[in-house]
Amino acid sequence: MSSFSGILFILLSGFTLANPSGATGEEEDFDALHHTADGYYMDFEPLGKVELPRLLLVRDSAGEMSLRLYTGTAAALRSGEFVAGGEHGKEDDGEHATGDPAQASSVETLIASGKHLDVQLVPASGSVVIDLSITRHLVFAMLAAGMLLTLFLNLAGRYKRGVGRSSAPRGIVQNLFETFIVFVRDDIARPNLGEDRYRKFLPYLLTVFFFVLTCNLLGLVPFGATATSNIMVTAVLATCTFFLTQFNASRDHWLHVFWPPGMPVLVKLMLIPTEVMGLFIKPIALAIRLFANMTAGHLVILSLIGMIFMLNQQFGPVAGYGVVPASLAFTLFVYLLEILIAFIQAYIFTILSALFIGMAIAEHGHEETHEHAPESVGEAGLSPTH
């Protein structure tokens, strides 16, 4: 890699320091993309890495499907039923025979070097149908879900007992979360969904808001990973919004999509494909927005940290040490910005979900062709009540 294209690469995507002679352990590859990506292990780096269980549905050469469970990637490789494929396994391509001593020793060296964590598992015979392995992002999504369940079941119990309904809410936790809940209800659900319909969708909006917020914030915790920086997680959330929107859509909504009123037929024919595409683009944009925002923030942080290593390699240790204060100051600034963005993205995901649902459920007279019915009911919901 020439230094010019190297710098370009760093500025764009983070930082890769290819160090061919880096057997010293201290000089490791610093790859920002790799750090934000999903993986089959938990990264507690100065302390070590914990492998997560691998669960793969495999179709063997005879066509039989079987479910294989291993305690980790290393165990799967040691079992001899899988060989290392993908980028890091290329050097092993020459040895296909399983069970021979050369293969076994190369597996051990691979595991010793720690690179086995990033290999793609390829079955020795047959093919992988589905990789159901638990990944880091899944662990953190589940952690967020677990935290929210504990917290909100506890809070719901309090309200059931009357604390917060017949009396004032008690304790920091209840007061804090009541503020958030009232905010979602009065500033997101009511203005967008309408005074009489918002109750039906409030549980979904609250769930999405707190789940996205918790996932975003867990990514900023040391050793944490951002589940929402995984496009699969955000796509599932957006799919929920999509189905909720379509299943609750009013007759007027479908009329506007498939036969927009008040226009010449020729324009209608042009508008219909656009409207149909719009149905799908809305949730896709929702998913990509959250994913890209959370990924980009982490890449910026890692790139700023990576600048230390880059200058160290390019211009020597003096430049490396010299840039540390600036790099750390910027990192701190971006980190604080990330906390803000964690809240803003949770808010935006929720309010856009509410907006899309509100646009779909709105019922209006056929002579009026605008889709802004919910705005007119916005003023009614400003006084917070318990």
Added chain:
Amino acid sequence: MEPLGLAWLGAGIGAGLIALGAGIGIGRLAGPAMEGIARQPDATNEIQRAMIIAAAFIEGVALFGLVICFLLNIKA
């Protein structure tokens, strides 16, 4: 120039153009919103809400472009 360098160059120029477009978009959005708030301080909340939603849409388009730049970049 080698093709890989061209891809990186394209990604870089694309990211710059995206920043320009998003900046113009959000600028045109935020300026009038500020004026509106200055004239009608009572409507601050509603203007702000509408502004944030519109900003999110602009940002969404910008992020689409950014993802394409990113894909160009990691093509290597």
